[in-house]
Amino acid sequence: MKTLKPVGLRITPFIAAGAAVIAVVMGFLVTAPTPARSQAPAAPAPGFTFALIGDLGYFPREEPWVDNVFADLNRNTSLAFVVHVGDLSSPRFGCTNELWARRLAQFRASAQPFVYTPGDNEWTDCHEPSVKGGDPLERLAKLRTVFFDGDHTLGQRTFALARQSQSAEPAFAKYRENVRWDLGGVTFLTLHVTGSNNGLGRSPEGDAEYADRNQANLAWLRQGFDHAKASNSRAIMVLQQANLFPEFPPFPGTPQSPSGYTDLRVHLQKEATAFGKPIVLVHGDSHFFRIDKPLSPRPVRGTAVTPAFEHFTRVETFGSPYHHWIHVTADASDPNVFTFRPRLVAANVTPRQ
Numbered sequence: 046m047k048t049l050k051p052v053g054l055r056i057t058p059f060i061a062a063g064a065a066v067i068a069v070v071m072g073f074l075v076t077a078p079t080p081a082r083s084q085a086p087a088a089p090a091p092g093f094t095f096a097l098i099g100d101l102g103y104f105p106r107e108e109p110w111v112d113n114v115f116a117d118l119n120r121n122t123s124l125a126f127v128v129h130v131g132d133l134s135s136p137r138f139g140c141t142n143e144l145w146a147r148r149l150a151q152f153r154a155s156a157q158p159f160v161y162t163p164g165d166n167e168w169t170d171c172h173e174p175s176v177k178g179g180d181p182l183e184r185l186a187k188l189r190t191v192f193f194d195g196d197h198t199l200g201q202r203t204f205a206l207a208r209q210s211q212s213a214e215p216a217f218a219k220y221r222e223n224v225r226w227d228l229g230g231v232t233f234l235t236l237h238v239t240g241s242n243n244g245l246g247r248s249p250e251g252d253a254e255y256a257d258r259n260q261a262n263l264a265w266l267r268q269g270f271d272h273a274k275a276s277n278s279r280a281i282m283v284l285q286q287a288n289l290f291p292e293f294p295p296f297p298g299t300p301q302s303p304s305g306y307t308d309l310r311v312h313l314q315k316e317a318t319a320f321g322k323p324i325v326l327v328h329g330d331s332h333f334f335r336i337d338k339p340l341s342p343r344p345v346r347g348t349a350v351t352p353a354f355e356h357f358t359r360v361e362t363f364g365s366p367y368h369h370w371i372h373v374t375a376d377a378s379d380p381n382v383f384t385f386r387p388r389l390v391a392a393n394v395t396p397r398q
Contacts, residue, residue, distance in 0.1 A: 092229060092374055092375050092376030092377070092378070092379070093125040093228060093229050093374075093375055093376075094121075094123055094124055094125060094372060094373060094374050094375075095124055095125050095126045095127065095128070095157075095373050095375070096118055096121070096124050096126075096127045096128070096157070096370050096371065096372060096373070096388075097127075097128055097130065097284075097327055097360065097362050097370065097371040097373060098114060098118075098127065098128070098129050098130070098362055098363070098370045098371075099129055099130035099131055099132060099164070099286065099328075099329030099362040099363075099364060100130075100131070100132040100164070100329040100330070100332055100362065100363070100364030100365055101114060101132075101363075101364070101365055101368055102133070102134050102365065102368075103132075103134055103135040103138075103365040103366075104134075104135065104138075104365075105138070107365060107366070107368065110368035110390075110392075110393045111151070111368060113368065113390050113392040113393050114368050114369070114370060114390055114393070115151050115154075115155070117370070117388070117390045118155065118156070118157065118370060119154075119155065119156040119157075121372075122156060124157045125157065125158070125228060126157050126158040126159065126160060126198065126200075126204075126228075127155055127157050127158070127159050127160070127200075128159075128160045128161075128162075128233075128235075128284050128327070129152070129159070129160070129161040129162070130162055130164070130284055130285065130286050130327060130328055130329045130362055131161070131162055131163050131164025131165075131166075131167070131239065131285075131286030131329055131330075132164035132165065132166045132167070132240075132286060132329055132330070132364070133145070133148045133164065133166065133167055134148075134166060135166055135175075135365075136165075136166045136170040136171060136173045136175060136176050136179070137173075137175040137176060139164075139166035139167050140166070140167065140168070140170070140171035140176045140179050140184055142187075145167075145188075145191055145192075149191060149192060149199075152192075152199040152200065153199050153200065153201075154201065155199065155200040155201060156200070156201055156202070157200055157201075157202060158198035158199070158200045158202050158203050158204050159198055159199040159200035160198050160199070160206070160224065160226075160235065160284075161192055161199065162222060162224075162235040162236070162237060162284060162285060162286060163185075163188060163192075163222055163237055163239065163286065164239055164240065164286040164329065164330070165239035165240040165241040165244070165286065165287075165330075166240075167184065167188055168181050168182075168184035168185040168188055168239075169181055169239045169240070169241045169243075169244045169251075170240075170241055171184045172247070172248075181244070181251065182250060182251075182254060185254070188222075189219065189221055189222060192222075193208075193221035193222050196208060196211075204226065205226075206224040206225070206226055207224060207225045207226065208220075208221050208223065208224050209221070209223035209224070209261060209264075209265045209268075210223075214264070216257070216260075216261070217261050217264065217265075220237065220258070220261045220265070222235065222237045223235055223236060223237055223261065223262070223265045225265075225268075225269055225272065227276060227278065228375075229375055229376075229377055230278060230279040230280075230377030231278060231279060231280045231281070231282060231375050231377065231382070232269060232272060232273035232276065232278040232280075232281045232282070233281075233282045233284065234265065234266070234269040234281070234282075234283055234284070235283075235284045235285065236262045236265060236266060236283060236284070236285040236309075237258060237261075237262060237285070238262060238285040238286060238287045238289075238306070238309060239286050239287050240286060240287045240288070240330045242301045242304065242305040242306075243255055243258075243259070243287060243305025243306060244258070244305065245301075245303065245304075245305035246301055246303070246305070255305060259305075259308055259309070262309060263308060263309065263312050266283070266309070266312055266313065266316060267312070267316065269281065269283070270316040270319070270320055273320065274319075274320065278322070279322060279323070279377040279382055280322055280323035280324065280325070280375070280377070280382040280383065281320065281322070281323075281324050281325075282324075282325045282326075282327060282383075283313070283324070283325070283326050283327070284327045284328075285326075285327070285328050286328060286329050286330055287305075287306065287328060287330050288328050288329075288330040288331045288361065289306045289309060289310055289313075289326070289328070289339075290339040290359065291331075293337075293339060295331060295333050296331060313326070314340065314354065317340070317354050317356070317357050318354075321356065322356060323356050323358070323381075323382045323383065324354075324356060324357045324358070325357075325358045325359075325360055325383060326357070326358070326359050326360070327360045327361075327362070328359070328360075328361055328362075329361065329362045329364055330361075330364075331361060331364070332363075332364030332365060332366075332367070333361055333364070334361060334362065334363045334364075334367065334369075334371075334387060335359070335360075335361045336358065336359070336360050336361075336385055337358075337359055338354075338355070338357065338358060338359070339357075339359045340353065340354040340357045341353050341354070341355070358383070360385060363387075367393075368390060368393040369387060369388060369389045369390050369393060370388050370390070371385055371386070371387060371388065372385075372386045372387075372388045373385055373386075374386075
């Protein structure tokens with residue numbers, strides 16, 4: 046099938062850890078630690094930079110690579126913040142208190158303010174046989190108390206976050222992981238949306254949890270766009286763990302029916318239509334670095350063409366076995382707003398003969 050290349054898109058091939066990965070450098074018209082210091086995030090002119098990571102350290106042998114990523118991030122002192130979009134490890138390790146303690150220490154030691162949103166490997170998939178005694182709902186409740194205490198980011202420098210749990214709606218009181226912040230004319234928000242079909246379809250208890258969380262996510266998404274419009278934000282970035290577009294290869298598995306992502310996709314397109322400015326969805330899940338336009342027209346025989354959203358961009362972070370990060374520049378004075386650049390950690394690039 047012929048691929049449509051959006052105007053203004055420059056594609057540069059490169060090799061990462063032994064696999065050919067297509068990096069897209071873009072300016073889209075959307076496009077025991079010491080005590081932390083709390084301060085409002087600063088946006089030095091003419092813009093600011095930040096980092097995106099996720100899906101790292103799936104096996105003990107990869108832990109040195111995770112350490113290298115954090116060391117590389119900490120050397121980049123100009124970063125305004127770092128966001129981890131979930132999956133702290135594979136379920137065998139990611140469901141354990143021991144791995145959580147290690148990651149929490151790394152997050153707290155970050156030189157930059159650090160934001161984290163959960164992945165399926167921290168709780169949704171804790172029922173897997175490789176996890177002894179794993180209970181997804183118990184892990185979820187515990188996860189919220191471990192990583193989402195207080196109303197500031199993690200890291201050695203911090204700034205305040207708006208949490209959905211601060212809402213006047215009692216039904217949303219437990220969703221501390223859904224957060225929002227503004228910086229340099231851009232609105233950022235996280236959604237607790239995980240892989241493994243967002244927890245839907247495995248058990249009655251899981252389906253009930255999904256239904257409640259899905260409603261919370263949809264409400265938080267609407268509030269985020271309302272806030273961005275009221276604040277006259279130049280752009281909005283939504284960050285979550287799950288890949289909403291598994292129909293585009295490569296994908297993490299066969300799409301399930303019913304899908305745990307249908308409602309979110311419908312609402313995201315609705316909000317994108319009303320907002321009309323640059324929107325970026327960042328996720329992990331598939332372990333395939335890419336930047337594309339998943340809502341662009343793709344003719345499929347027997348179906349209607351999906352409406353085009355030129356201002357909507359999808360960014361997927363690197364994931365195990367590739368241990369690198371994405372460097373983002375945001376400049377509200379630039380018509381393109383966002384520029385994305387893959388940052389390969391030299392120590393993690395596999396030498397070739």
